[in-house]
Every structure is written in structure tokens, then in C-alpha cells.
Amino acid sequence: NAGVTQTPKFQVLKTGQSMTLQCAQDMNHNSMYWYRQDPGMGLRLIYYSASEGTTDKGEVPNGYNVSRLNKREFSLRLESAAPSQTSVYFCASSSISYSNQPQHFGDGTRLSIL
Amino acid sequence: DQQVKQNSPSLSVQEGRISILNCDYTNSMFDYFLWYKKYPAEGPTFLISISSIKDKNEDGRFTVFLNKSAKHLSLHIVPSQPGDSAVYFCAASGLNAGNMLTFGGGTRLMVKP
Numbered sequence: 001n002a003g004v005t006q007t008p009k010f011q012v013l014k015t016g017q018s019m020t021l022q023c024a025q026d027m028n029h030n031s032m033y034w035y036r037q038d039p040g041m042g043l044r045l046i047y048y049s050a051s052e053g054t055t056d057k058g059e060v061p062n063g064y065n066v067s068r069l070n071k072r073e074f075s076l077r078l079e080s081a082a083p084s085q086t087s088v089y090f091c092a093s094s095s096i097s098y099s100n101q102p103q104h105f106g107d108g109t110r111l112s113i114l
Numbered sequence: 115d116q117q118v119k120q121n122s123p124s125l126s127v128q129e130g131r132i133s134i135l136n137c138d139y140t141n142s143m144f145d146y147f148l149w150y151k152k153y154p155a156e157g158p159t160f161l162i163s164i165s166s167i168k169d170k171n172e173d174g175r176f177t178v179f180l181n182k183s184a185k186h187l188s189l190h191i192v193p194s195q196p197g198d199s200a201v202y203f204c205a206a207s208g209l210n211a212g213n214m215l216t217f218g219g220g221t222r223l224m225v226k227p
Contacts, residue, residue: 004157031213033214035217040123040219040220041219042118042120042203042217042218042219042220043158043203043215043217044217045214045215048214050213058214059216090157090158092157094213096213100145100146100163100165100207100213101213102148102160102163103160103213103215104160105150105157105158105159106157107155107156107157108155108156108157
């Protein structure tokens with residue numbers, strides 16, 4: 001089982017460039033999430049999609065946009081990359097909203113912005 | 115203001131001994147708590163969870179304890195093995211539409227052979 005797949009695994013951008021991070025899950029999960037991980041700060045939620053057709057802001061949404069393309073896919077877009085967005089980005093999914101279910105994570109995209 | 119805190123950035127333990135990782139939270143609306151384990155260059159992997167209606171949950175070598183009055187939880191690993199060396203994240207959730215999690219900053223556990 002692939003689980004949660006993120007592409008690309010690594011990317012280097014210049015300030016001002018745009019980019020879309022892709023995420024797909026094959027577990028038939030309803031909810032999907034984007035996090036960023038910075039040293040000493042754990043994972044912080046950027047955006048989430050509780051179900052297909054809905055998206056909502058998390059803790060740190062500024063500078064990002066998302067699209068829930070279908071039930072499987074949830075993309076994260078940086079319209080104008082800034083050095084402060086250098087981070088490791090994780091996508092996650094979970095089965096049911098309004099329920100305590102563990103989230104399953106992809107292996108991350110390491111993004112550097114020069 | 116961090117709602118979930120792991121005050122020990124790192125912990126070193128001898129193989130075979132007990133590892134105790136701690137986590138504190140401030141939001142009294144949290145009712146579900148999880149521990150994730152993360153190896154380098156991989157995503158976090160779910161380890162064990164506990165609901166606020168319990169004070170202990172056990173799964174093999176891993177036990178999570180919850181003290182609601184102190185807003186504190188801990189993860190015990192007995193016996194510790196070198197393969198347990200990883201970063202451990204505590205996370206918390208309240209009943210919400212998106213099943214959102216709030217994570218602590220992580221504790222790096224090193225188990226020495």
C-alpha cells in the first residue's frame with residue numbers, strides 16, 4: 001500500500017517563484033491536511049480539507065493556497081515563494097471527520113527558497 | 115502560545131531501560147491525545163493514542179499515561195531498544211470538524227546499545 005504520496009521530495013526555488021506541492025492518498029480517506037515542520041516547532045497546520053469540496057485555514061495559512069482536486073488529491077500552492085517558507089512540508093490524511101482517528105503522513109517535501 | 119509542549123528536546127537512555135517522554139498541554143478542550151514517531155527523511159508514524167475518558171493505554175512495549183488534572187501525558191517505552199531512536203511528537207485534538215491535531219515540538223530519543 002502506497003498510503004500518502006507526496007511529490008516532489010526535494011525542491012529549490014528562488015524568491016518570488018511559484019510552485020505546487022502534490023499529495024495523493026489511496027486509503028479512501030475523507031480528510032486531508034498540509035503541515036510544515038520547522039526545527040523545534042513541531043508540525044504546524046497550514047490548511048486542511050475535512051471532506052471533498054471543502055477547505056479551511058489552519059494555524060499558518062498566510063502565503064499558501066490549497067485545492068482539493070478530488071477525494072484522493074490535495075495540493076498546496078506557493079504563489080510567490082519567500083525564504084521564510086523554507087521548511088519540510090507534510091501531507092496527511094484521516095478517515096472520518098468528527099471522529100478521533102490517527103492521521104497518516106507522507107514522507108514530506110523538503111523545500112528550500114533562496 | 116504553544117498549546118502542546120514537550121519541554122525536553124532530547125533524551126538519552128541505555129538499551130533495556132525505560133524511556134519516559136513527557137508532554138504538557140494548556141487547552142482543556144483537548145480530549146484525544148496521540149504519540150507519533152519520526153525517523154529522519156520519513157513522515158511521522160502513529161504510535162499510540164489515548165482518549166480523555168482513560169488514564170492509561172498500553173500497546174506492547176508502549177504505554178501512554180494521561181493526567182487530566184495536571185494537563186500532562188507521558189509515553190513509557192519498556193524495554194527501550196536501539197530501533198526506538200527517533201523523534202517523538204505528542205499531539206492533541208478536540209472534537210472538531212476537521213479532526214485537526216496540535217503538535218508539540220518533539221523530543222529526540224537516543225537509545226544507546
